[in-house]
Amino acid sequence: MQFLFRHPLILSSIKILVVFMALSGVVAYLVYMERKVLAFMQARLGPMRVGPWGLLQPIADGLKLLLKEDIVPARADKAVFLLSPVISLVAAFSVFAAIPYGPGGWTITNPNIGILLILGLSSLGIYGIILGGWASNSHYPLIGSLRSAAQLVSYEVAAGIAVVSVLLIANSLSLVVIVNRQQQMGVWNVFLNPVAFVVYLIAGVAETNRNPFDLPEAESELTGGFHTEYSGFRFSLYFLAEYTNMVLISSLAVVLFLGGWLRPFSSLRWLWPLDYAPVVALVGAGAFVLWLGLQSRVRGERMFFAALAILCAALAGVVGIPLVLSSIQGVFWLTVKVLAVLYAFIWYRATFPRYRFDQLMTVGWRRLIPVALSSLIVTATMLIWTGYRVVPLLAANLLAGILTAWMVSVRGAGNRSRPTREAI
Amino acid sequence: MNDMLRKIFLTDLLKGLRLTFSYQRPEATYTEQYPLERPPVAERYRGAPRLNNHPATGETLCIACNLCALACPENLIVVGWERTADRKKKLTTFTYDLSRCMFCGLCEDACPVDALELTQDFEIARYSRDGLIWDRQMLEEGPEPTRYTR
Amino acid sequence: MTETTFLDANELVINMGPQHPATHGVLRVKLKLSGERVLGSECVIGYLHRGVEKIAENRTYAQFAPYTDRMDYVAGVTNGMGYCEAVEKLLGVELPPRAQWTRMTLAELQRIASHLLWLGTHALDLGAITPLFYTFREREEILSIFENYCGARLTTHAFRIGGLQYDLYDEFENDIRKFCDDFLLKIDEYEQLLTTNRIWMGRTQGVGILSAEDAIALGVTGPVLRGSGVRWDLRKAQPYEAYDKVEFDVPIGEHGDTYDRYLVRIREMRQSVRIIRQCLERLEPGPIFGKVGKVIKPPAGTEVYHSIEGPKGELGYYVVSDGTVNPYRVRIRPPSFVNLQALDKMIRGHLVADVVAIIGTIDIVLGEVDR
Numbered sequence: 001m002q003f004l005f006r007h008p009l010i011l012s013s014i015k016i017l018v019v020f021m022a023l024s025g026v027v028a029y030l031v032y033m034e035r036k037v038l039a040f041m042q043a044r045l046g047p048m049r050v051g052p053w054g055l056l057q058p059i060a061d062g063l064k065l066l067l068k069e070d071i072v073p074a075r076a077d078k079a080v081f082l083l084s085p086v087i088s089l090v091a092a093f094s095v096f097a098a099i100p101y102g103p104g105g106w107t108i109t110n111p112n113i114g115i116l117l118i119l120g121l122s123s124l125g126i127y128g129i130i131l132g133g134w135a136s137n138s139h140y141p142l143i144g145s146l147r148s149a150a151q152l153v154s155y156e157v158a159a160g161i162a163v164v165s166v167l168l169i170a171n172s173l174s175l176v177v178i179v180n181r182q183q184q185m186g187v188w189n190v191f192l193n194p195v196a197f198v199v200y201l202i203a204g205v206a207e208t209n210r211n212p213f214d215l216p217e218a219e220s221e222l223t224g225g226f227h228t229e230y231s232g233f234r235f236s237l238y239f240l241a242e243y244t245n246m247v248l249i250s251s252l253a254v255v256l257f258l259g260g261w262l263r264p265f266s267s268l269r270w271l272w273p274l275d276y277a278p279v280v281a282l283v284g285a286g287a288f289v290l291w292l293g294l295q296s297r298v299r300g301e302r303m304f305f306a307a308l309a310i311l312c313a314a315l316a317g318v319v320g321i322p323l324v325l326s327s328i329q330g331v332f333w334l335t336v337k338v339l340a341v342l343y344a345f346i347w348y349r350a351t352f353p354r355y356r357f358d359q360l361m362t363v364g365w366r367r368l369i370p371v372a373l374s375s376l377i378v379t380a381t382m383l384i385w386t387g388y389r390v391v392p393l394l395a396a397n398l399l400a401g402i403l404t405a406w407m408v409s410v411r412g413a414g415n416r417s418r419p420t421r422e423a424i
Numbered sequence: 425m426n427d428m429l430r431k432i433f434l435t436d437l438l439k440g441l442r443l444t445f446s447y448q449r450p451e452a453t454y455t456e457q458y459p460l461e462r463p464p465v466a467e468r469y470r471g472a473p474r475l476n477n478h479p480a481t482g483e484t485l486c487i488a489c490n491l492c493a494l495a496c497p498e499n500l501i502v503v504g505w506e507r508t509a510d511r512k513k514k515l516t517t518f519t520y521d522l523s524r525c526m527f528c529g530l531c532e533d534a535c536p537v538d539a540l541e542l543t544q545d546f547e548i549a550r551y552s553r554d555g556l557i558w559d560r561q562m563l564e565e566g567p568e569p570t571r572y573t574r
Numbered sequence: 575m576t577e578t579t580f581l582d583a584n585e586l587v588i589n590m591g592p593q594h595p596a597t598h599g600v601l602r603v604k605l606k607l608s609g610e611r612v613l614g615s616e617c618v619i620g621y622l623h624r625g626v627e628k629i630a631e632n633r634t635y636a637q638f639a640p641y642t643d644r645m646d647y648v649a650g651v652t653n654g655m656g657y658c659e660a661v662e663k664l665l666g667v668e669l670p671p672r673a674q675w676t677r678m679t680l681a682e683l684q685r686i687a688s689h690l691l692w693l694g695t696h697a698l699d700l701g702a703i704t705p706l707f708y709t710f711r712e713r714e715e716i717l718s719i720f721e722n723y724c725g726a727r728l729t730t731h732a733f734r735i736g737g738l739q740y741d742l743y744d745e746f747e748n749d750i751r752k753f754c755d756d757f758l759l760k761i762d763e764y765e766q767l768l769t770t771n772r773i774w775m776g777r778t779q780g781v782g783i784l785s786a787e788d789a790i791a792l793g794v795t796g797p798v799l800r801g802s803g804v805r806w807d808l809r810k811a812q813p814y815e816a817y818d819k820v821e822f823d824v825p826i827g828e829h830g831d832t833y834d835r836y837l838v839r840i841r842e843m844r845q846s847v848r849i850i851r852q853c854l855e856r857l858e859p860g861p862i863f864g865k866v867g868k869v870i871k872p873p874a875g876t877e878v879y880h881s882i883e884g885p886k887g888e889l890g891y892y893v894v895s896d897g898t899v900n901p902y903r904v905r906i907r908p909p910s911f912v913n914l915q916a917l918d919k920m921i922r923g924h925l926v927a928d929v930v931a932i933i934g935t936i937d938i939v940l941g942e943v944d945r
Contacts, residue, residue: 351437351440
């Protein structure tokens with residue numbers, strides 16, 4: 001028995017299975033969260049009809065997609081058409097092997113080139129989009145996939161440069177080391193290099209094809225972009241891959257900039273009550289659910305909410321055991337931070353219009369990349385000059401960021417006040 | 425200066441973000457959960473037609489003057505009558521083709537005795553055209569209202 | 575053997591519509607593209623043709639009024655008002671003041687409702703989903719006022735030839751005053767989301783420029799014309815109802831691009847609120863119907879062209895009488911149809927994404943284009 005669990009293959013398989021299952025569930029309910037948050041921001045209620053407060057909506061959606069007809073257009077390149085959603089999905093999911101979910105054994109694998117592996121694998125997902133759009137043999141998907149190819153490639157550059165400045169600070173490519181380094185320094189990287197964080201976040205939104213950069217699937221222009229011709233199960237694969245990518249980008253943002261699994265102020269011992277946050281959160285969730293149940297007039301709904309509240313209470317009890325509490329710490333804080341970043345993604349979607357394609361390129365190449373580069377150079381210089389000191393790094397980065405932003409946005413090229421249209 | 429702030433610190437975007445964030449308060453929700461909450465319908469609402477009876481005697485108010493049929497742009501009202509012994513018109517049949525009705529209210533306006541009325545009943549959608557030609561009985565008694573329960 | 579596919583051609587012809595989320599109904603635009611740049615376009619219309627003008631020849635004057643609501647179905651009140659006024663002009667009927675002020679109040683509310691729908695869908699086309707829900711919320715308030723007044727929300731049939739069928743309901747003035755007060759704050763919210771937003775400015779500024787000369791040459795009217803900097807508003811130029819007795823400004827744009835047209839419409843909504851408030855002050859008890867007989871029979875051979883400033887531009891009715899109860903001919907000049915002709919002029923040289931913005935900025939309703 002001992003041997004079995006020690007064997008790396010078996011242990012890894014179990015971990016992979018757990019992560020895969022958990023991720024699928026998270027992604028399904030991410031869609032629910034998105035719909036709810038969007039709805040509340042738009043003075044609506046969102047899904048309310050399937051289950052109490054629409055809680056079973058993701059299941060209904062998944063079932064619907066599975067049962068729908070899987071149409072392959074007559075003149076499509078069949079093999080590529082069938083394969084490309086799978087490429088997207090596999091790329092999106094396999095990346096999670098290298099994400100550290102907590103200290104110690106809470107990773108599937110911890111390669112010393114972790115960040116490279118992740119960037120490389122996630123870039124493979126673009127093939128799924130390009131091939132899918134091309135294989136559909138149709139106008140709108142083709143335009144959508146061309147757009148997304150150009151977009152992903154250009155924003156990968158900005159995101160990559162932003163990541164490099166983090167690597168300089170951590171002096172390692174391993175994600176575990178990057179987080180540990182933040183613990184040693186006593187501050188998260190976002191406070192050392194906020195400019196890189198902002199650049200990474202913007203580029204991350206663009207890489208996940210989210211509003212305001214959702215051009216590849218701009219439904220009002222391209223009716224659906226690269227997945228216009230997809231339906232049923234294959235569409236759901238794309239859908240899943242897209243939301244998985246969202247989770248990935250926000251997990252990476254958290255690991256690189258927001259201290260990964262670290263508790264806020266993890267270097268301050270006297271803030272130990274924060275360690276009990278998981279328990280408090282679960283109890284709070286239970287109380288909220290109970291309150292919802294008391295509001296409801298439908299008997300089935302009340303039962304459902306009561307059961308949910310009991311479940312929360314039981315979980316809170318389990319988590320309250322000191323051993324469990326200490327081991328679950330990392331995952332809890334990581335989840336909370338990832339959810340916060342995901343919330344920001346949804347928030348952007350509720351607020352902003354969509355960029356046009358040429359503007360998207362302008363933002364990527366003429367704004368983000370110079371800002372990221374300046375932050376990289378300044379970080380490197382400061383690291384050599386003053387060493388790992390928080391205040392000089394932060395001050396220099398902010399200064400450089402603002403200066404570059406001023407140069408590229410106020411004085412930069414491509415910034416005519418009212419461009420006249422070009423003649424044909 | 426303001427313009428520079430806007431361009432560097434993205435204040436224009438933050439302004440929008442603040443607005444959408446503030447809308448998450450529960451009282452800002454405008455949704456009406458229709459089958460659960462019935463919307464209040466205006467008094468003058470032009471919905472399903474009804475042929476009124478005299479509340480006391482139960483006799484029809486309609487004097488079979490045929491004005492509604494003449495007023496209707498779609499010619500969907502057919503009034504049938506017969507002459508009684510004292511040469512008065514007496515209503516026999518009244519058909520109203522609801523499938524062609526656009527609820528303009530001209531028939532209601534034309535009626536000199538408030539017999540024909542468009543009521544507040546708005547749930548008159550059907551899955552098929554069958555049964556959308558309402559006869560006198562249907563018009564007097566009104567359709568069986570659908571009640572949605574959960 | 576090689577099959578020639580569209581991939582081999584340098585020019586790509588794509589069909590936008592008739593089923594396309596951004597063509598506001600069933601407009602079909604054939605676009606000739608080079609990459610994403612538009613080389614030329616052709617509008618195909620008629621998918622929503624219902625023969626409204628022919629219907630008019632087989633209805634009495636009063637019976638035709640409800641059909642007008644169904645042309646520009648987001649501005650039923652103004653459509654009906656234009657028709658009623660045209661026939662009144664034909665008959666030479668004078669309206670009592672109460673009817674005039676009521677008509678103006680409702681017409682301006684309808685203008686706001688139409689602009690709100692335009693704003694929501696236009697922003698949605700450009701990727702901002704939230705304004706749609708906010709604008710529809712306010713539009714809902716206006717529709718409730720319509721419902722309370724005349725019993726229908728969309729196809730209102732609010733006015734009759736010669737006056738009003740319905741007198742005001744008790745809470746009418748309070749409802750509208752409350753709406754006006756709230757609404758001004760709501761416009762600020764839309765502006766917070768869009769007006770200074772860099773993405774919005776980027777998407778609309780310099781897009782779809784229409785010079786004043788072109789606009790006049792194409793016969794474009796309404797906010798599209800005013801966005802190009804021509805101060806032409808029928809409410810000022812040839813006042814109907816009692817528009818000469820109220821004060822309001824006619825906002826115009828400078829650059830003639832999509833952003834200017836956006837600003838023009840936003841300002842117009844504020845001006846409409848101003849007009850509504852003045853109307854409510856003038857509203858006094860009195861008769862609501864002019865001297866019109868039961869049977870409308872204009873003298874034979876008379877004809878009239880009457881146009882009003884609809885939310886989308888000049889809405890004209892040309893009515894010819896042959897002395898019977900039915901009009902001999904009703905010709906409608908729909909603003910959307912004429913404004914749509916500027917589309918090709920505006921989209922040449924732009925990207926596909928701009929086509930969506932420009933279709934949105936013209937503010938067409940296909941029910942009116944096709945009739």
